[in-house]
Amino acid sequence: MKRFLFLAAAAMLIGCGAETADKNPVVVIETSKGPIKIELFADKAPITVKNFLSYVDDKFYDGTIFHRVMSDFMVQGGGFEPGLKEKGKTKPPIKNESKNGVSNERGTIAMARLGDPDSATAQFYINVEDNNGTRRNGPNLDGKRGIAGYAVFGKVIEGMDVVDKIKEVDVATKVGTTADGKKTPMEKVPVEDVVIKSVRRAEK
16 A cells, blocks of 8 residues: 555656646747747746746847857857847846756757856857767866856757757857947857847747
């Protein structure tokens, strides 16, 4: 009888986990290279997902570009407009959720940030390789003992072929303009803009 009760309880827990995952929101990033559909892990990174969706709902990402593209690493966007002008008026930085048990594997989306672990605002990146320390000579964006990682908050569920198209574009060093008007050199910038036309919530 005890064994039956244990199994029943385990089944309930598994069912609850599946239900939570089913409720995770999904967004579609419409790019000039095609659509990318992403499941957001609200069950694993609630602060990060709430923050990201607030930018989505404000249409903040519409018309921005992927401004940093590294074919063996990641593609980064969400902070600059065509002409490499930084898009200002971001929301306050959020708490780093890199210790949520979700790894920087190929196809996952995570928050870009500065040196301060709690400095992420709007910019994000999509991993095009496993960047969790398992790849030979590859980076470990999950962090190490005493070093904070980068918070993964979702995964591409459709359109990884589009991400792969983006990672293969020609890149160069260009001069960008920060939100406060300063000119700064930027590396690995697509020669031709890869535009994020829109980011919208979608039915899963």
